[in-house]
Amino acid sequence: MGLFGNSNIGEPAIIDMKSVSIRYDNGPEILSDINLSLKRGSFHFLTGKSGAGKTSLLSLMYLAQKPSRGVLNVFGHNVNFTDRDSMAVLRRRIGVVFQDFRLIEHLSAFDNVALPLRVCGMNEKEIKKRVKELLSWVELDRHMFDKTSTLSGGEKQRIAIARAVINRPDILLADEPTGNVDNDIAKKLMKLFIELNKLGTTVVIATHSDKLITDFPYPRLHLNNGALRIYDAREGYVRGV
């Protein structure tokens, strides 16, 4: 405990939820009273069975929706008091791997991955260098200039991951990012996330894979019956109600 009784002073959470709830339309709350504080540079898995609310929780974090109740701060900004333009600026610092990829199917793998860099106005020479290097690392060199629509699910998943990490986001949110690839590639992708995390990126990965969770002992945000618990095998603790 520091002098001011709070060791977190000076280090605000990068994502902070206080009594956050989510509901769709007039339906019941699918997540209720979620309290969560993610430190900059942390790494978490997000687990829970299908329909538990993983994608919904991530969508709050990537600012696609606002809480129906409670307070959400991202990068220290309360989303309830942040206008659309400012939200768009914040979103650029968040890399997202969507469960359904959301690639532009008529563009090549290269052009999909180059997109975030072009939005930032980077010069084409530098873009070419970076995109080629990353696509080669995810073993897609052969398909770099193929139209995305002609590629397999696993290949699309790797393009989606490359696009999410290409401009070294402050936060990386990945929704089942290894669901369509074999074990060797899954491990390699995890290495990529870990490398990015070492560079300071805060990472949250939703997964169904028990293998991933046992192979990489990061703390786990677990959703069940609308509530969140946090497990950390290394420290042997469980938090949450």
Ligand SMILES: Nc1ncnc2c1ncn2[C@@H]1O[C@H](COP(=O)(O)OP(=O)(O)O)[C@@H](O)[C@H]1O
């Ligand atoms: N856009 C939506 N409109 C209405 N209900 C939704 C919507 N998205 C998700 N849900 C519901 O919210 C619950 C949680 O879904 P989801 O967040 O996709 O869970 P998970 O990713 O863990 O499978 C489910 O009951 C789902 O049907």
Ligand SMILES: [Mg+2]
């Ligand atoms: Mg989901």
